[in-house]
Amino acid sequence: MKTHTEYLYFNTRHKREYIRITDKVEQAVRESGVREGMALVSAMHITAGVWVNDAEDGLLDDIDHWLESLTPYGSYPEIKWPKPGEEGPVNAVRHEYKHHRTGEDNGDSHLKSILVHHQVMVPITDGRLDLGTWQQIYYAEFDGQRRKRVIIKVMGE
Amino acid sequence: MKTHTEYLYFNTRHKREYIRITDKVEQAVRESGVREGMALVSAMHITAGVWVNDAEDGLLDDIDHWLESLTPYGSYPEIKWPKPGEEGPVNAVRHEYKHHRTGEDNGDSHLKSILVHHQVMVPITDGRLDLGTWQQIYYAEFDGQRRKRVIIKVMGE
Amino acid sequence: MKTHTEYLYFNTRHKREYIRITDKVEQAVRESGVREGMALVSAMHITAGVWVNDAEDGLLDDIDHWLESLTPYGSYPEIKWPKPGEEGPVNAVRHEYKHHRTGEDNGDSHLKSILVHHQVMVPITDGRLDLGTWQQIYYAEFDGQRRKRVIIKVMGE
Numbered sequence: 001m002k003t004h005t006e007y008l009y010f011n012t013r014h015k016r017e018y019i020r021i022t023d024k025v026e027q028a029v030r031e032s033g034v035r036e037g038m039a040l041v042s043a044m045h046i047t048a049g050v051w052v053n054d055a056e057d058g059l060l061d062d063i064d065h066w067l068e069s070l071t072p073y074g075s076y077p078e079i080k081w082p083k084p085g086e087e088g089p090v091n092a093v094r095h096e097y098k099h100h101r102t103g104e105d106n107g108d109s110h111l112k113s114i115l116v117h118h119q120v121m122v123p124i125t126d127g128r129l130d131l132g133t134w135q136q137i138y139y140a141e142f143d144g145q146r147r148k149r150v151i152i153k154v155m156g157e
Numbered sequence: 158m159k160t161h162t163e164y165l166y167f168n169t170r171h172k173r174e175y176i177r178i179t180d181k182v183e184q185a186v187r188e189s190g191v192r193e194g195m196a197l198v199s200a201m202h203i204t205a206g207v208w209v210n211d212a213e214d215g216l217l218d219d220i221d222h223w224l225e226s227l228t229p230y231g232s233y234p235e236i237k238w239p240k241p242g243e244e245g246p247v248n249a250v251r252h253e254y255k256h257h258r259t260g261e262d263n264g265d266s267h268l269k270s271i272l273v274h275h276q277v278m279v280p281i282t283d284g285r286l287d288l289g290t291w292q293q294i295y296y297a298e299f300d301g302q303r304r305k306r307v308i309i310k311v312m313g314e
Numbered sequence: 315m316k317t318h319t320e321y322l323y324f325n326t327r328h329k330r331e332y333i334r335i336t337d338k339v340e341q342a343v344r345e346s347g348v349r350e351g352m353a354l355v356s357a358m359h360i361t362a363g364v365w366v367n368d369a370e371d372g373l374l375d376d377i378d379h380w381l382e383s384l385t386p387y388g389s390y391p392e393i394k395w396p397k398p399g400e401e402g403p404v405n406a407v408r409h410e411y412k413h414h415r416t417g418e419d420n421g422d423s424h425l426k427s428i429l430v431h432h433q434v435m436v437p438i439t440d441g442r443l444d445l446g447t448w449q450q451i452y453y454a455e456f457d458g459q460r461r462k463r464v465i466i467k468v469m470g471e
Contacts, residue, residue, distance in 0.1 A: 001158045001315045001471050003350040005439055036160040037312060038197055040352055040435050044446030046367045051271055053203045058255030062264050063271065065252070066233050075241040076380050084389040087407035093244035095379070098372030107376050114365055114377065117274050117431050121197050123310040125162055130308055132201030151444060153437040155351060155470065156312065157158050158315045193317040194469060195354055208428055210360045215412030219421050220428065222409070223390045232398040250401035274431050278354050280467040282319055287465055289358030313469065314315050 004032030004154040007044075012144030018060045021150070022137045025122060026129050028152045035127045037156015042119035044151055047109035047143035049116035055136040067142075071111035109142035116140055124156055161189030161311040164201075169301030175217045178307070179294045182279060183286050185309045192284045194313015199276035201308055204266035204300035206273035212293040224299075228268035266299035273297055281313055318346030318468040321358075326458030332374045335464070336451045339436060340443050342466045349441045351470015356433035358465055361423035361457035363430035369450040385425035423456035430454055438470055 006028045008021060025041055032039075041050050053059070075094035082088035097107025120137065123130040131137075139150055163185045165178060182198055189196075198207050210216070232251035239245035254264025277294065280287040288294075296307055320342045322335060339355055346353075355364050367373070389408035396402035411421025434451065437444040445451075453464055 040437055046448050053267055058258050059267055062233055062254045062256050065235055066268055069236040072238055076376055077238050078379055079383040081386055081391050081408050082406055084408045090247045090404045090406050092239055092247050094238050094241045097376045099376050101372050110373055111380055114430055116271055123197055123308050134203050151437050210424055215415050216424055219390055219411045219413050222392055223425055226393040229395055234395050247404045249396055249404050251395050251398045273428055280354055280465050291360050
């Protein structure tokens with residue numbers, strides 16, 4: 001059995017940024033010598049995510065806008081839904097994240113991290129990442145402009 | 158240490174469909190000979206998901222409607238929340254997914270995939286899937302009517 | 315190669331509760347003797363989650379309110395978005411979860427479980443959990459006041 005560990009470092013220019021890291025994971029697998037197994041790719045921060053999806057700029061923009069709608073910066077929405085069974089207008093009141101009482105302003109980044117999940121497992125077959133044609137691994141930064149880390153842990157034989 | 162790999166193929170009749178695959182994963186584990194370890198069950202496409210939840214038709218219908226509300230087909234919602242601290246009506250404008258400029262019409266399927274996650278790890282104890290009483294493994298198709306794949310990678314001893 | 319399995323039991327006082335379990339996972343890793351590998355931490359129920367995020371009470375409250383807004387107790391929201399391209403008010407009708415026809419009242423708990431995911435993989439390096447400074451492992455109970463379980467499966471060498 002073999003294991004191999006690497007850390008990737010990021011310091012993004014923008015608060016939110018989506019960075020393709022498939023090649024770096026592939027390289028870590030190559031260096032591990034593992035032919036059959038799995039690679040864990042996991043953000044080491046609580047305001048970042050890791051996902052597998054398309055490398056297509058339009059989609060990344062869609063994801064970014066959608067996330068910001070569901071988990072807006074600054075204040076989270078308490079939605080006032082109509083009564084059960086009745087169709088009606090949706091109201092909301094936005095509360096500043098209680099988390100901000102700690103002096104932080106990144107409550108939304110934590111929610112985004114939970115929503116997209118902070119890690120993936122990538123299968124390794126025959127020494128290569130066993131991904132579908134369009135699957136690419138992304139690091140999702142939700143509170144950047146500072147040093148962040150991702151761990152790659154390869155395990156197999 | 159042992160590893161074992163299998164692929165499941167799907168070609169659903171509907172655009173969205175939820176297929177129970179617990180038995181197929183159990184069978185892959187049996188064939189692997191692994192007594193203690195884990196099985197990764199991971200969609201190989203970016204418009205599909207894998208989850209563990211209840212095998213109950215009513216709930217599957219609830220999940221489907223809820224997902225379609227949060228990630229609607231055709232256009233994503235940019236939600237205009239009231240100002241922080243104020244209760245008020247929620248407005249929105251729906252933008253066609255930028256992803257559709259590539260000729261695709263499945264922007265919503267990508268968001269659904271990210272929302273539910275595309276994979277699970279199933280623990281193996283004593284040669285069996287170590288799942289709770291009500292836990293069932295599901296393949297969630299969000300853009301079907303074409304050939305799709307799931308990888309099962311078993312690892313352990 | 316080594317494996318090691320433990321089960322954690324919970325019986326929360328409240329319907330929803332968020333319990334830090336990092337120390338228990340760390341202890342399981344210590345008992346496993348694994349120096350390099352991974353620990354799967356996975357809820358064995360379909361109305362619970364496991365996540366890695368901040369141990370900060372304000373944030374836990376934010377997460378709880380945000381989840382309840384997106385997946386409300388009792389009835390799920392079918393959102394009536396404005397027409398594509400038009401900005402307008404958002405309407406909704408709330409339908410009782412079909413799942414409740416089984417006699418349950420926890421449809422929302424299932425959605426919350428899917429939204430936050432029910433498991434994490436924790437990397438192990440040098441015999442310790444290889445987590446970032448602020449990363450803590452949480453068990454998220456969405457339908458408590460009854461006996462629930464989490465499995466910890468450690469694998470490595």
